[in-house]
Amino acid sequence: MADSALTAEQILRAAEEVLRRYGPSKATVVDVARALGVSHGSVYRHFATKAALRAAVTSNWLERAHAGLAEIAESDTPAPQRLHEWLTALFAAKRRKAFEDPEMFATYQSLEATTSEPVLAHIERMVGQLARILTDGVAAGQFTAADPLVTARAVWDATDRFHNPVHSGSWDQPGVQDAFEAVCSLVLAGLATAGTEPRRPPRRR
Protein backbone atom coordinates (compact mmCIF):
# COMPACT_ATOMS: atom_id res chain seq x y z
CA MET A 1 0.00 0.00 0.00
CA ALA A 2 0.95 3.60 -0.44
CA ASP A 3 1.16 3.95 3.31
CA SER A 4 3.98 1.51 3.73
CA ALA A 5 5.81 2.46 0.52
CA LEU A 6 9.34 3.62 1.06
CA THR A 7 9.69 7.13 -0.31
CA ALA A 8 12.76 9.08 -1.33
CA GLU A 9 11.58 11.67 1.18
CA GLN A 10 11.82 9.21 4.07
CA ILE A 11 15.23 8.04 2.96
CA LEU A 12 16.50 11.60 2.80
CA ARG A 13 15.27 12.32 6.30
CA ALA A 14 16.79 9.16 7.72
CA ALA A 15 20.04 9.74 5.85
CA GLU A 16 20.32 13.27 7.20
CA GLU A 17 19.79 11.97 10.70
CA VAL A 18 22.41 9.28 10.24
CA LEU A 19 24.87 11.74 8.75
CA ARG A 20 24.27 14.13 11.61
CA ARG A 21 24.83 11.40 14.17
CA TYR A 22 27.84 9.62 12.67
CA GLY A 23 29.37 12.25 10.41
CA PRO A 24 30.25 11.84 6.73
CA SER A 25 33.17 9.48 7.30
CA LYS A 26 31.27 6.94 9.42
CA ALA A 27 27.76 6.99 8.01
CA THR A 28 26.94 4.01 5.79
CA VAL A 29 23.93 3.19 3.70
CA VAL A 30 23.48 0.12 5.83
CA ASP A 31 22.98 2.50 8.76
CA VAL A 32 20.36 4.40 6.80
CA ALA A 33 18.54 1.22 5.88
CA ARG A 34 18.65 0.03 9.48
CA ALA A 35 17.19 3.32 10.69
CA LEU A 36 14.29 2.76 8.31
CA GLY A 37 13.92 -0.93 9.10
CA VAL A 38 14.52 -2.00 5.51
CA SER A 39 17.28 -3.81 3.69
CA HIS A 40 20.01 -1.65 2.24
CA GLY A 41 19.13 -2.93 -1.20
CA SER A 42 15.89 -0.93 -1.07
CA VAL A 43 17.77 2.29 -0.65
CA TYR A 44 19.50 1.60 -3.94
CA ARG A 45 16.13 1.48 -5.65
CA HIS A 46 15.77 5.20 -4.95
CA PHE A 47 19.35 6.43 -5.10
CA ALA A 48 21.80 5.00 -7.58
CA THR A 49 24.86 5.37 -5.35
CA LYS A 50 25.83 6.39 -1.88
CA ALA A 51 27.37 9.52 -3.34
CA ALA A 52 24.07 10.45 -4.96
CA LEU A 53 22.25 10.01 -1.67
CA ARG A 54 24.75 12.16 0.16
CA ALA A 55 24.56 14.77 -2.56
CA ALA A 56 20.77 14.88 -2.33
CA VAL A 57 20.85 15.24 1.45
CA THR A 58 23.43 17.98 1.27
CA SER A 59 21.58 19.77 -1.47
CA ASN A 60 18.44 19.75 0.65
CA TRP A 61 20.27 21.01 3.68
CA LEU A 62 22.01 23.72 1.70
CA GLU A 63 18.68 24.92 0.37
CA ARG A 64 17.21 25.21 3.84
CA ALA A 65 20.37 26.76 5.27
CA HIS A 66 20.31 29.58 2.73
CA ALA A 67 16.57 30.08 2.53
CA GLY A 68 16.62 33.74 3.51
CA LEU A 69 19.23 34.81 0.99
CA ALA A 70 16.97 34.77 -2.04
CA GLU A 71 14.57 37.11 -0.30
CA ILE A 72 17.32 39.55 0.51
CA ALA A 73 18.54 39.40 -3.07
CA GLU A 74 15.10 40.33 -4.32
CA SER A 75 14.19 42.93 -1.76
CA ASP A 76 13.93 46.56 -2.80
CA THR A 77 16.66 47.80 -0.51
CA PRO A 78 19.17 49.98 -2.41
CA ALA A 79 21.67 47.70 -4.09
CA PRO A 80 24.74 48.68 -2.06
CA GLN A 81 23.09 48.07 1.30
CA ARG A 82 21.37 45.03 -0.11
CA LEU A 83 24.69 43.56 -1.23
CA HIS A 84 26.23 44.18 2.14
CA GLU A 85 23.25 42.65 3.83
CA TRP A 86 23.33 39.63 1.57
CA LEU A 87 27.03 39.00 2.10
CA THR A 88 26.65 39.44 5.85
CA ALA A 89 23.74 37.02 5.93
CA LEU A 90 25.69 34.50 3.88
CA PHE A 91 28.69 34.68 6.16
CA ALA A 92 26.50 34.49 9.27
CA ALA A 93 24.64 31.47 7.94
CA LYS A 94 27.84 29.64 7.07
CA ARG A 95 29.37 30.39 10.42
CA ARG A 96 26.29 29.34 12.29
CA LYS A 97 26.08 26.07 10.40
CA ALA A 98 29.75 25.32 10.90
CA PHE A 99 29.31 25.78 14.61
CA GLU A 100 25.84 24.40 15.30
CA ASP A 101 25.63 21.58 12.80
CA PRO A 102 29.23 20.42 12.45
CA GLU A 103 28.57 16.97 11.03
CA MET A 104 26.32 18.22 8.25
CA PHE A 105 28.77 21.01 7.60
CA ALA A 106 31.55 18.43 7.33
CA THR A 107 29.37 16.51 4.90
CA TYR A 108 28.96 19.63 2.80
CA GLN A 109 32.68 20.28 3.05
CA SER A 110 33.56 16.80 1.82
CA LEU A 111 31.13 17.24 -1.08
CA GLU A 112 32.69 20.57 -1.97
CA ALA A 113 36.12 18.96 -2.05
CA THR A 114 35.00 16.82 -4.97
CA THR A 115 33.41 19.75 -6.84
CA SER A 116 30.27 17.68 -7.36
CA GLU A 117 27.24 18.71 -9.30
CA PRO A 118 24.94 19.91 -6.47
CA VAL A 119 27.63 22.13 -5.03
CA LEU A 120 28.26 23.66 -8.42
CA ALA A 121 24.51 24.22 -8.79
CA HIS A 122 24.39 25.87 -5.39
CA ILE A 123 27.28 28.17 -6.30
CA GLU A 124 25.51 29.05 -9.53
CA ARG A 125 22.43 29.99 -7.54
CA MET A 126 24.45 32.13 -5.18
CA VAL A 127 26.28 33.89 -8.01
CA GLY A 128 22.93 34.37 -9.72
CA GLN A 129 21.58 36.17 -6.67
CA LEU A 130 24.66 38.36 -6.59
CA ALA A 131 24.19 39.14 -10.27
CA ARG A 132 20.59 40.11 -9.57
CA ILE A 133 21.70 42.64 -6.95
CA LEU A 134 24.40 43.95 -9.25
CA THR A 135 22.02 44.34 -12.16
CA ASP A 136 19.63 46.32 -10.00
CA GLY A 137 22.51 48.46 -8.82
CA VAL A 138 23.63 49.16 -12.35
CA ALA A 139 20.09 50.08 -13.37
CA ALA A 140 19.90 52.51 -10.46
CA GLY A 141 23.26 54.05 -11.34
CA GLN A 142 24.80 52.90 -8.07
CA PHE A 143 27.12 50.32 -9.57
CA THR A 144 29.21 50.04 -12.69
CA ALA A 145 29.61 46.56 -14.12
CA ALA A 146 30.00 45.77 -17.79
CA ASP A 147 28.91 42.18 -17.34
CA PRO A 148 27.04 41.68 -14.05
CA LEU A 149 27.47 37.91 -14.15
CA VAL A 150 31.24 38.16 -14.53
CA THR A 151 31.38 40.77 -11.81
CA ALA A 152 29.15 38.69 -9.58
CA ARG A 153 31.61 35.85 -9.93
CA ALA A 154 34.43 38.23 -9.01
CA VAL A 155 32.53 39.29 -5.89
CA TRP A 156 31.99 35.64 -5.05
CA ASP A 157 35.70 34.93 -5.48
CA ALA A 158 36.81 38.01 -3.57
CA THR A 159 34.72 36.99 -0.56
CA ASP A 160 35.75 33.34 -0.81
CA ARG A 161 37.47 33.42 2.54
CA PHE A 162 34.12 34.11 4.20
CA HIS A 163 31.95 31.50 2.57
CA ASN A 164 34.16 28.69 1.35
CA PRO A 165 34.07 25.86 3.91
CA VAL A 166 37.78 25.18 3.51
CA HIS A 167 38.28 28.37 5.48
CA SER A 168 35.83 27.53 8.23
CA GLY A 169 38.68 26.90 10.63
CA SER A 170 39.43 30.61 10.76
CA TRP A 171 35.85 31.79 11.21
CA ASP A 172 36.01 31.75 14.98
CA GLN A 173 39.18 33.76 15.28
CA PRO A 174 39.09 37.27 16.73
CA GLY A 175 39.73 39.47 13.69
CA VAL A 176 37.41 37.81 11.17
CA GLN A 177 34.49 40.15 11.46
CA ASP A 178 36.74 43.14 10.84
CA ALA A 179 38.44 41.35 7.97
CA PHE A 180 35.05 40.61 6.50
CA GLU A 181 33.95 44.23 6.76
CA ALA A 182 37.20 45.40 5.19
CA VAL A 183 36.76 43.11 2.19
CA CYS A 184 33.11 44.13 1.90
CA SER A 185 34.09 47.77 1.83
CA LEU A 186 36.73 47.16 -0.77
CA VAL A 187 34.31 45.26 -2.96
CA LEU A 188 31.53 47.81 -2.56
CA ALA A 189 33.95 50.59 -3.40
CA GLY A 190 35.07 48.69 -6.46
CA LEU A 191 31.51 48.25 -7.66
CA ALA A 192 30.79 51.92 -7.18
CA THR A 193 33.20 52.83 -9.94
CA ALA A 194 34.90 50.83 -12.58
CA GLY A 195 33.44 47.37 -12.26
CA THR A 196 35.34 44.66 -14.00
CA GLU A 197 36.67 46.18 -17.19
CA PRO A 198 39.70 43.96 -17.82
CA ARG A 199 42.13 46.78 -17.41
CA ARG A 200 44.61 46.93 -20.21
CA PRO A 201 45.50 43.47 -21.51
CA PRO A 202 48.47 42.47 -19.33
CA ARG A 203 51.31 43.42 -21.62
CA ARG A 204 54.01 40.81 -21.46
CA ARG A 205 56.99 41.96 -19.53
Added chain:
Amino acid sequence: MADSALTAEQILRAAEEVLRRYGPSKATVVDVARALGVSHGSVYRHFATKAALRAAVTSNWLERAHAGLAEIAESDTPAPQRLHEWLTALFAAKRRKAFEDPEMFATYQSLEATTSEPVLAHIERMVGQLARILTDGVAAGQFTAADPLVTARAVWDATDRFHNPVHSGSWDQPGVQDAFEAVCSLVLAGLATAGTEPRRPPRRR
Protein backbone atom coordinates in the same frame (compact mmCIF):
# COMPACT_ATOMS: atom_id res chain seq x y z
CA MET B 1 88.04 19.98 12.57
CA ALA B 2 85.96 22.76 11.07
CA ASP B 3 85.89 20.94 7.74
CA SER B 4 83.94 18.00 9.03
CA ALA B 5 81.67 19.98 11.35
CA LEU B 6 77.98 19.48 10.64
CA THR B 7 76.34 22.83 9.95
CA ALA B 8 72.70 23.87 10.05
CA GLU B 9 73.21 24.92 6.44
CA GLN B 10 74.11 21.39 5.37
CA ILE B 11 71.19 19.95 7.26
CA LEU B 12 68.78 22.36 5.61
CA ARG B 13 70.07 21.44 2.17
CA ALA B 14 69.85 17.73 2.85
CA ALA B 15 66.40 18.09 4.42
CA GLU B 16 65.09 19.98 1.41
CA GLU B 17 66.40 17.28 -0.89
CA VAL B 18 64.81 14.57 1.21
CA LEU B 19 61.51 16.44 1.36
CA ARG B 20 61.56 16.94 -2.35
CA ARG B 21 62.26 13.28 -2.97
CA TYR B 22 59.87 11.69 -0.48
CA GLY B 23 57.33 14.43 0.16
CA PRO B 24 56.22 15.78 3.54
CA SER B 25 54.36 12.67 4.61
CA LYS B 26 57.21 10.24 4.01
CA ALA B 27 60.34 12.21 4.82
CA THR B 28 61.85 11.39 8.21
CA VAL B 29 64.73 12.90 10.11
CA VAL B 30 66.40 9.51 9.93
CA ASP B 31 66.38 9.95 6.15
CA VAL B 32 67.99 13.34 6.50
CA ALA B 33 70.67 11.98 8.82
CA ARG B 34 71.33 9.09 6.46
CA ALA B 35 71.74 11.48 3.54
CA LEU B 36 74.39 13.29 5.56
CA GLY B 37 76.05 10.14 6.83
CA VAL B 38 75.48 11.01 10.49
CA SER B 39 73.28 9.67 13.24
CA HIS B 40 69.85 11.22 13.56
CA GLY B 41 70.75 12.38 17.06
CA SER B 42 73.12 14.92 15.54
CA VAL B 43 70.35 16.57 13.63
CA TYR B 44 68.61 17.27 16.91
CA ARG B 45 71.64 19.18 18.08
CA HIS B 46 70.82 21.81 15.45
CA PHE B 47 67.01 21.67 15.28
CA ALA B 48 64.94 21.08 18.37
CA THR B 49 62.18 19.16 16.60
CA LYS B 50 61.29 17.76 13.24
CA ALA B 51 58.62 20.44 12.92
CA ALA B 52 61.25 23.15 13.43
CA LEU B 53 63.42 21.62 10.74
CA ARG B 54 60.55 21.45 8.31
CA ALA B 55 59.58 24.99 9.15
CA ALA B 56 63.11 26.22 8.51
CA VAL B 57 63.31 24.44 5.16
CA THR B 58 59.94 25.76 4.09
CA SER B 59 60.78 29.26 5.22
CA ASN B 60 63.93 29.15 3.15
CA TRP B 61 62.12 27.85 0.12
CA LEU B 62 59.36 30.43 0.46
CA GLU B 63 61.91 33.20 0.60
CA ARG B 64 63.57 32.04 -2.61
CA ALA B 65 60.26 31.37 -4.33
CA HIS B 66 59.08 34.94 -3.78
CA ALA B 67 62.37 36.69 -4.25
CA GLY B 68 61.21 38.95 -7.07
CA LEU B 69 58.12 40.26 -5.30
CA ALA B 70 59.94 42.64 -2.98
CA GLU B 71 61.57 44.28 -5.95
CA ILE B 72 58.27 44.80 -7.68
CA ALA B 73 56.79 46.21 -4.48
CA GLU B 74 59.56 48.77 -4.29
CA SER B 75 59.83 49.68 -7.94
CA ASP B 76 58.73 53.12 -9.08
CA THR B 77 55.99 51.91 -11.37
CA PRO B 78 52.71 53.79 -10.73
CA ALA B 79 50.96 52.11 -7.83
CA PRO B 80 47.95 50.73 -9.74
CA GLN B 81 50.07 49.00 -12.37
CA ARG B 82 52.56 47.98 -9.71
CA LEU B 83 49.85 46.35 -7.64
CA HIS B 84 48.52 44.47 -10.64
CA GLU B 85 52.02 43.38 -11.53
CA TRP B 86 52.71 42.25 -7.97
CA LEU B 87 49.52 40.23 -7.70
CA THR B 88 50.12 38.68 -11.11
CA ALA B 89 53.68 37.74 -10.16
CA LEU B 90 52.50 36.26 -6.87
CA PHE B 91 49.85 34.15 -8.56
CA ALA B 92 52.29 33.05 -11.26
CA ALA B 93 54.92 32.08 -8.70
CA LYS B 94 52.45 30.06 -6.67
CA ARG B 95 51.11 28.30 -9.70
CA ARG B 96 54.56 27.53 -11.00
CA LYS B 97 55.67 26.11 -7.66
CA ALA B 98 52.55 24.02 -7.29
CA PHE B 99 53.20 22.53 -10.69
CA GLU B 100 56.98 22.28 -10.86
CA ASP B 101 57.87 21.55 -7.28
CA PRO B 102 54.87 19.61 -6.00
CA GLU B 103 56.52 17.96 -3.00
CA MET B 104 57.89 21.20 -1.60
CA PHE B 105 54.58 22.85 -2.33
CA ALA B 106 52.83 20.08 -0.41
CA THR B 107 55.27 20.66 2.44
CA TYR B 108 54.37 24.33 2.44
CA GLN B 109 50.72 23.44 2.26
CA SER B 110 50.93 21.14 5.28
CA LEU B 111 52.72 23.87 7.20
CA GLU B 112 50.05 26.37 6.27
CA ALA B 113 47.37 24.03 7.56
CA THR B 114 48.83 24.32 11.05
CA THR B 115 49.12 28.14 10.86
CA SER B 116 52.68 27.89 12.07
CA GLU B 117 54.95 30.77 12.84
CA PRO B 118 57.02 30.90 9.61
CA VAL B 119 53.91 30.95 7.47
CA LEU B 120 52.43 33.76 9.52
CA ALA B 121 55.69 35.65 9.15
CA HIS B 122 55.61 35.11 5.42
CA ILE B 123 52.05 36.39 5.21
CA GLU B 124 53.04 39.42 7.25
CA ARG B 125 55.84 40.08 4.78
CA MET B 126 53.47 39.78 1.83
CA VAL B 127 50.87 42.06 3.41
CA GLY B 128 53.67 44.48 4.25
CA GLN B 129 54.66 44.66 0.59
CA LEU B 130 51.05 45.27 -0.37
CA ALA B 131 50.82 48.02 2.23
CA ARG B 132 53.94 49.60 0.76
CA ILE B 133 52.35 49.75 -2.67
CA LEU B 134 49.11 51.10 -1.21
CA THR B 135 50.91 53.79 0.76
CA ASP B 136 52.72 54.94 -2.37
CA GLY B 137 49.43 54.98 -4.22
CA VAL B 138 47.75 57.06 -1.55
CA ALA B 139 50.67 59.51 -1.55
CA ALA B 140 50.32 59.87 -5.31
CA GLY B 141 46.57 60.40 -5.07
CA GLN B 142 45.86 57.21 -7.02
CA PHE B 143 44.38 55.25 -4.12
CA THR B 144 42.21 56.05 -1.16
CA ALA B 145 42.87 54.01 1.96
CA ALA B 146 42.39 55.27 5.49
CA ASP B 147 44.66 52.63 6.96
CA PRO B 148 46.91 51.08 4.30
CA LEU B 149 47.77 48.08 6.48
CA VAL B 150 44.13 47.23 7.03
CA THR B 151 43.39 47.71 3.35
CA ALA B 152 46.43 45.63 2.42
CA ARG B 153 45.02 42.81 4.49
CA ALA B 154 41.69 43.21 2.71
CA VAL B 155 43.46 42.97 -0.67
CA TRP B 156 45.26 39.87 0.57
CA ASP B 157 41.97 38.32 1.69
CA ALA B 158 40.10 39.28 -1.47
CA THR B 159 42.73 37.56 -3.63
CA ASP B 160 42.97 34.55 -1.33
CA ARG B 161 41.67 32.19 -3.98
CA PHE B 162 44.75 32.95 -6.08
CA HIS B 163 47.51 32.55 -3.53
CA ASN B 164 46.25 30.32 -0.75
CA PRO B 165 47.55 26.79 -1.36
CA VAL B 166 44.26 25.23 -0.28
CA HIS B 167 42.94 26.43 -3.62
CA SER B 168 45.81 25.13 -5.69
CA GLY B 169 43.61 22.37 -7.06
CA SER B 170 41.67 24.90 -9.12
CA TRP B 171 44.66 26.78 -10.48
CA ASP B 172 44.93 24.66 -13.60
CA GLN B 173 41.31 24.96 -14.61
CA PRO B 174 40.36 26.90 -17.72
CA GLY B 175 38.71 30.02 -16.34
CA VAL B 176 41.16 30.90 -13.55
CA GLN B 177 43.12 33.52 -15.36
CA ASP B 178 39.96 35.41 -16.26
CA ALA B 179 38.66 35.02 -12.72
CA PHE B 180 41.94 36.39 -11.44
CA GLU B 181 41.77 39.40 -13.73
CA ALA B 182 38.17 40.06 -12.74
CA VAL B 183 39.04 40.08 -9.04
CA CYS B 184 42.07 42.25 -9.73
CA SER B 185 39.92 44.76 -11.54
CA LEU B 186 37.38 44.83 -8.76
CA VAL B 187 40.07 45.36 -6.15
CA LEU B 188 41.85 48.03 -8.15
CA ALA B 189 38.57 49.82 -8.74
CA GLY B 190 37.84 49.66 -5.03
CA LEU B 191 41.20 51.15 -4.16
CA ALA B 192 40.73 53.94 -6.68
CA THR B 193 37.89 55.38 -4.63
CA ALA B 194 36.66 54.69 -1.16
CA GLY B 195 39.25 52.36 0.24
CA THR B 196 38.16 50.54 3.34
CA GLU B 197 35.92 52.96 5.20
CA PRO B 198 33.81 50.56 7.27
CA ARG B 199 30.62 50.18 5.26
CA ARG B 200 29.83 53.66 4.07
CA PRO B 201 27.56 52.93 1.13
CA PRO B 202 28.56 55.17 -1.75
CA ARG B 203 25.75 57.67 -2.07
CA ARG B 204 27.24 60.03 -4.61
CA ARG B 205 26.72 59.53 -8.32
Added chain:
DNA sequence: AAGCTGACAGATATTGAAATCTGTCAGCCC
Protein backbone atom coordinates in the same frame (compact mmCIF):
# COMPACT_ATOMS: atom_id res chain seq x y z
C1' DA C 1 84.89 20.27 26.27
C1' DA C 2 82.17 20.36 22.14
C1' DG C 3 80.14 17.44 19.18
C1' DC C 4 78.70 12.95 17.83
C1' DT C 5 76.93 8.25 18.64
C1' DG C 6 73.89 4.63 19.70
C1' DA C 7 70.52 2.71 22.73
C1' DC C 8 66.18 3.63 24.63
C1' DA C 9 60.93 4.82 25.75
C1' DG C 10 56.93 6.34 23.98
C1' DA C 11 54.47 7.79 19.83
C1' DT C 12 53.32 6.94 15.13
C1' DA C 13 53.12 4.33 10.91
C1' DT C 14 52.81 0.00 8.27
C1' DT C 15 50.98 -4.33 7.31
C1' DG C 16 48.04 -8.09 6.31
C1' DA C 17 44.03 -10.71 7.79
C1' DA C 18 39.33 -10.28 9.05
C1' DA C 19 35.20 -7.58 9.05
C1' DT C 20 32.22 -4.45 6.91
C1' DC C 21 30.48 -1.94 3.16
C1' DT C 22 28.89 -0.91 -1.70
C1' DG C 23 26.42 -2.01 -5.50
C1' DT C 24 23.98 -5.95 -8.18
C1' DC C 25 20.51 -9.10 -8.99
C1' DA C 26 17.56 -13.28 -9.04
C1' DG C 27 13.61 -14.33 -6.80
C1' DC C 28 9.76 -13.49 -3.34
C1' DC C 29 5.59 -11.07 -1.74
C1' DC C 30 1.78 -8.00 -1.77
Added chain:
DNA sequence: GGGCTGACAGATTTCAATATCTGTCAGCTT
Protein backbone atom coordinates in the same frame (compact mmCIF):
# COMPACT_ATOMS: atom_id res chain seq x y z
C1' DG D 1 4.23 -6.30 -11.73
C1' DG D 2 6.43 -2.95 -8.83
C1' DG D 3 8.87 -2.90 -4.89
C1' DC D 4 11.48 -5.38 -1.35
C1' DT D 5 14.71 -8.98 0.26
C1' DG D 6 18.84 -11.40 1.08
C1' DA D 7 22.92 -13.40 -0.73
C1' DC D 8 26.90 -12.31 -3.28
C1' DA D 9 31.58 -10.34 -5.40
C1' DG D 10 34.72 -6.95 -5.14
C1' DA D 11 36.22 -2.76 -2.78
C1' DT D 12 37.06 -0.51 1.42
C1' DT D 13 37.74 -0.24 6.31
C1' DT D 14 39.11 -1.99 10.82
C1' DC D 15 42.19 -3.88 14.02
C1' DA D 16 46.05 -5.60 16.24
C1' DA D 17 50.68 -7.00 15.77
C1' DT D 18 54.90 -5.35 14.15
C1' DA D 19 58.13 -2.06 12.56
C1' DT D 20 59.74 2.50 12.27
C1' DC D 21 60.22 7.05 13.92
C1' DT D 22 60.86 10.97 17.26
C1' DG D 23 63.15 13.00 20.83
C1' DT D 24 66.41 12.19 24.98
C1' DC D 25 70.57 11.29 27.05
C1' DA D 26 74.68 8.99 29.07
C1' DG D 27 78.92 8.28 27.49
C1' DC D 28 82.54 8.02 23.81
C1' DT D 29 85.77 10.43 20.68
C1' DT D 30 88.78 13.78 19.24
